[in-house]
Amino acid sequence: MSTTLPTPVPVSLPETEEFWAATAEGKLLLRRCDDCGIPIWYPRPFCPVCGSFRTSWSEASGRGTVYTFTVVHRSGIPGYREALPYVVAYVELAEGPRVMTNIVDCEPDDVVVGMPVRVVFHDTGQGSALYRFQPDPTATDDGS
Amino acid sequence: MTIRGKAFIAGIYEHPLREIPDRSNSQIHAEVAAGALADAGLSFSDVDAYFCDSSAGFGPLSMADYLGLRLTHVDSTETGGSSYVVHVGHAAEAIAAGKCQVALITLAGRPRSAAMAGRPGGGGATPDMVFEGLWGMSGAVTGYAMAATRHMHEFGTTSAQLAEVKVAASLHAQHNPNAFLQEPMTVEEVLESPMISSPLRRDDCCVVTDGGGALIVVSPEVARDLSRVSAKILGHGEAIKHADNGRLDLTYTGAVVSGPRAFEEAGVTQADIDYASIYDSFTITVIETLEDLGFCAKGEGGRFVLDGALVAPDGRLPFNTDGGGLCNNHPSNRGGITKVIEAVRQLRGEAHPAVQVPDCTIALAHGTGGSIGTRMGSSTLILGTEDA
Structure with a gap:
């Protein structure tokens, strides 16, 4: 079941140091472009839409819907291979970006496209946490 | 400028084996290169351009050295499995621009027999890899x-x-x-x-197989003199x-x-x-x-x-x-x-x-x-x- 998923430690690069530090405090940050306003994903101090280097952090709502997913039945990845089957998904955040993640805290077979989800954090014990998503029972039924 | 009709594929070779436990990648590159040249009716000394992906070593340098090629044009564009189709286009462009006459393109690898040595993307520390490497892909x-x-x-x-x-x-x-x-x-x-x-x-x-293949792309002048039928690009x-x-x-x-x-x-x-x-x-x-x-x-x-x-x-x-x-x-x-x-x-x-x-x-x-x-x-x- 999903609660047993491993928590590999993300490699922190200079441009993502603050992002990972925030996850350890239960915050999902989005880099935003100060010029065109668009949320940037994956986080980087450069806007791939308008080319601006003027960007800053803001906190995401942590809510979204499942854009697509797969239930993984075969895996050779240590930690994950002991947790089969598990769900890899793209979640479309309320702010727009589609982020790769896992869906947890439900049966893999219950996951559907469009399902409302909210973020949960799984601590790595190394100053960071993995942002994963669980079904969001508080969401209004407007997932697409 | 267009490449239409400016270059021909004169030689092809697909390695016949699907499991090759006892040869190096370089050896397989060499074997498929020789096979494609023989198919075209050409030899290594005719080759003046070489195209490869990251399976070949240090860009185009390793196999140029291994094969003793004398080159005036190289390209090691890496776009994964589409690389060699890109290479055909780039070879045709180079031939059309007069940079070369006979381009050799090779691929080799042994994923069936060995771990994926020499491939990029395995946990490189770029943000895209980090943000996709955590979820059990x-x-x-x-x-x-x-x-x-x-x-x-x-x-x-x-x-x-x-x-x-x-x-x-x-x-x-x-x-x-x-x-x-x-x-x-x-x-x-x-x-x-x-x-x-x-x-x-x-x-x-798809299947997981060892092996490889090679292509020879040549100018219209070279193609004309070959006895083998070519494919026009x-x-x-x-x-x-x-x-x-x-x-x-x-x-x-x-x-x-x-x-x-x-x-x-x-x-x-x-x-x-x-x-x-x-x-x-x-x-x-x-x-x-x-x-x-x-x-x-x-x-x-x-x-x-x-x-x-x-x-x-x-x-x-x-x-x-x-x-x-x-x-x-x-x-x-x-x-x-x-x-x-x-x-x-x-x-x-x-x-x-x-x-x-x-x-x-x-x-x-x-x-x-x-x-x-x-x-x-x-x-x-x-x-x-x-x-x-």
Whole structure:
């Protein structure tokens, strides 16, 4: 079941140091472009839409819907291979970006496209946490 | 400037083996290079340009040294499995610009026998790799499976439709004595194979094989003097489709860009294509690519492949008559070079008689590299007979 998923430690690069530090405090940050306003994903101090280097952090709502997913039945990845089957998904955040993640805290077979989800954090014990998503029972039924 | 008619594929070679435990990658590069040169009627001393991906060592330097090549032009563009289709286009451009006369393109790898040594992307510390490396992506299949889920959601594509692609490939592979899988399959058998990453099952996946292949691209002047029949390069397109600032759409591929550019340069339409090599890392790859190349409307790929549409010689669009990556060969986990090789066989009339397309004069070869689940390279090549 999903609660047993491993928590590999993300490699922190200079441009993502603050992002990972925030996850350890239960915050999902989005880099935003100060010029065109668009949320940037994956986080980087450069806007791939308008080319601006003027960007800053803001906190995401942590809510979204499942854009697509797969239930993984075969895996050779240590930690994950002991947790089969598990769900890899793209979640479309309320702010727009589609982020790769896992869906947890439900049966893999219950996951559907469009399902409302909210973020949960799984601590790595190394100053960071993995942002994963669980079904969001508080969401209004407007997932697409 | 156009490359139409400015260069020819004069030599092809596909390594006959699918498991090679006792040779180095460099050795396999050398063997396929020699094979393609012999096919063209040329020798190593004729080669003045070399093209390779990251399987060859330190860019083009390692194999230039190993083979003793004297080069005036090199290119080690790395776009995964589509690299070699890109290389054909770049070789034609270089020949058209007078930079070289005889270009050698090689691929080799041993994923069946050895861990993936020498491949990029395995945990490199770039942000894209970090943000996708945490979630248990179990090889390429996970990303392609997510594309399949979304395609099914938007267009009603079914697992049975995906299975039709494998079945068509298996019907071709039964005639290829070198194919890794040679038994014809049924839709039911494909649907009974184990689930790997839903909705993709084992038989939705390509084979894992050692081996490689090579191509020789030459100028019209060189082609004229060779006794072997060449394939004329008519058009080429290439594109990178990436995650688009997190707004990625998994229902299409880079073929939406590379395809139209290739068709325009070649001056032909989809109706003119007698045979198509379509990159088939997974069954969903074929469905999306057929749509993106304009063989059917977006979302209609699953219905297009029904009723034996892909089966040679009589289907609407005979494809992958060597058995493709799905059944024959996917050397180095990369299938682009075998796509070009089988297209040239068809244009020469040298495919297996059971799958040879009658009067095959225009063929298409399409490569896909990276992952349609994240970022990918697409390259489309349109070839014709010498007088096309």
